[in-house]
Amino acid sequence: MSYKTLLVHIDDSRRSDTRVAVALDLAQRWDAHLIGLYAVSGDFDRPFFRTHEDIAALLAAQAEVRRQRARDTFLVAGERAGRAVEWRAPAGPPVGITTLHARHADLLVLGQPDPLDAAAYVDEHFVGDVVLGAGRPALVIPRAGAVPTLGENVLIAWDGSREASRAIADALPLLQRARFVGIDVVKSTDDENTGPGAIDVAAWLAAHGIRASFSTTARHGIAGAGATLLNRVSDLHADLLVLGAYGHSRVRERVWGGVTRTMLESMTVPVLMGH
Template sequence: MARFDILVHIRRYEGDSLAAGVAFALARRLDAYVSGLYVASLGTVAYSTLETVVFQVQEADEIYHSALAQGESWTQRIGAAGVKGEWLVAQGEPVEAICHAARWHDLVVAERPQLNADAPVGWGLVSRTVFGAGVPVVVVPETTKTADAGERVVIAWNHSREAARAIHGALPLLRQAKEVLVLDGVEQTSLVGARHLPALDLAACFARHGVKAQFRPFEATGNYGAGILEAAHAATADLIVMGAWGHSRIAELVLGGATRHLFQHSDVPLFVAH
């Protein structure tokens, strides 16, 4: 009986998939059921002329049925990886399809192109999935060197709602991790205007949940994202847990931010929540 459900977005069903490799590694740690999702996109139909839309829909239908036929191949792949799961295919706008399927999963795994990004950081497929999925997302950079994830974890803790959501979603992984390092950053200023708010004692929370972690004060001298990535490299981490888009996407695009930097430059998978 599976204790966790993972949805992995498969961009190309031919050949190997970094996202699938990471999903399989996480599934083995979590005793999880892995659903592979391929989306036959209809994204350009809305901008097509009447003369071409019929051909585009026909082509999309052919891709959809071709993808459906990959179910047996997926069964073989998950069997070889030592996990259980199923093959899902959708047709339509990819983010809508992923967020729809995420409703009955605990975690989404998605590969993010970095060399040929599909859109500016904050507006691409993976960024929009983080906003819309309603569950944490593991962002797999295409520069990731290994599919192993969850053995050595670095947590970027700035006491924000987003970081707390990411940590809460990662608890099953953190219990299984060999090493957990918490970069204990400066608490964000509350915008609520309330006084004497109770503080979250993360160390005590981890003790209650059976997570063994080391805490290290963290205050980057410049770019916070670069500082987090440097600390992750120093700890040989294979996963970074963090909140995503603590500021608006516009603010991060204009002013920069940790999420934007790590989405652009990290070679370590990111376990994020918004």
């Protein structure tokens, strides 16, 4: 198995170049076609600005300069990497256009929300809405830190759910190239029924040529499963976490499961999310 079409989200944030570098490396691994999708906040088009044409024109001109700079940076990065890449910057609401284009890709490369970088803001629930709406696996890159390796030492979070099963299947191309794969079940101290599932997952992965170990980790006290997983990632020096994404929509908000929310807020390594 392999990923043949990758899509990386590009914006004006300071981490956009890191996402592109990761995506180019993955494209090199699988000789994949890489699409750079530029999608940024459209706040300058709010009704307030439309009533002040001079302000709207100035903001639109500045946005065009940033778009052109992002395009040139992406194309130069592709050329330096020796990869033929495709640039897209469609007009429209960023969540909608990203979700639409993502449905024609094998893997998405997105960035963790960064409240300290105004240029990283695209939409209030951008990453979550795309992950849940696209139906495609998403590799979410942390908002800080280098990504020197990706997929050499992989930790799988397993809870027996449909989402977790989907995430593992989506991660197979990465798992088949990993040096070490671990399956971890986070359980409360009074839960005795989660271990056997990890054995079955390890057997299924073995049928795909992937040798995986399995373990259970007790969740003590008030620590949530997400925090416990982050500790396991640190203890095992994992460079990728594979995780099922949980959530559902309400009329005006996205409601996340606790583990998914924790990862989107506090991830320390890239996380491959499947839904």
